[in-house]
Amino acid sequence: MLDKFLSLFLQSNCPLCQRSTGEIVCVSCQNQLKNCQLNNPCQFWQGKLPLFVWGVYQGKLKQAIASLKYDKHLQLAELMGDWLAEAWLNTSYYKQTKKLTVIPIPLHPKKLQERGFNQAELIARSFCNLTGYSLQAKGLERIKETQAMFSLNSLNDRENNLRDAFVLGKGLQKFRSDSPVLLIDDIYTTGTTTNEAAKLLRSHNILVLGVGAIAIAKK
Ligand SMILES: [Zn+2]
Incomplete structure (x- = not known):
């Protein structure tokens, strides 16, 4: 009763x-x-900046990410971060890399103020809770306001839009850890954003293992 x-x-x-x-x-x-989950989250784990991704940006998963960002249902970030972590814990990469520093792709401060939270940070936080990795929420700072990537057609336009968009955040200025970095974002579209972030980190001799994302937008 x-x-x-x-x-x-x-x-x-x-x-x-x-x-x-x-x-x-x-x-x-x-x-x-x-139903939006990929059978193999490691299928894009290759090349210069390997990608680990939970699902395809479509249907219910697309709705869930929109609901998190625009309707502010923050508990969805917890759920999706958990699922990303569960998928990661099932891979051989987890057994090989017990120490990782997790850095979410930051929003520009103006956008952060408008939205009130960074969805990538919330996902990264939940991912770290399950994996035990250390979160460096202020690892990167976004200093350039950029246009929405979908409004830009050519690769050149996208790269120019993102050029010098990031600087090292307060959390990494005295970073001396030998553990590699995993970047976290909600949606992976063309990879231009995460490439630019990785380029900046690597220019400071920080080892970037790859990117973790909830959803990949397929053309
Ligand atoms: Zn429902």
């Missing part, structure tokens, strides 16, 4: 369909989210 009463009390609305649920998102939406 008491359990029933408590579970009623702890019900809230699923941020993705408004149905009542005792979890962060309802079971039906969880299943739809898992």
